[in-house]
Amino acid sequence: MLAAVSKPLVRLVDRYLPDPYIFVLILTLVVFLAAVLIER
Incomplete structure (x- = not known):
């Protein structure tokens, strides 16, 4: 029954969740850009 629900x-x-490494790359870029903008 659990397999029938989880499949x-x-x-x-x-289908809709991208690869986790894409999240890592995007978050790294966001944090880097935020740090650069804050330090100006």
Whole structure:
């Protein structure tokens, strides 16, 4: 029963959630730019 419930949810997350490394790259750039702008 748990597999029947989780299978559609896993498919949904795989389709719409990008690779975690993309989040890491974006957050790194955001923090870097924020630090540069704050230090000016």
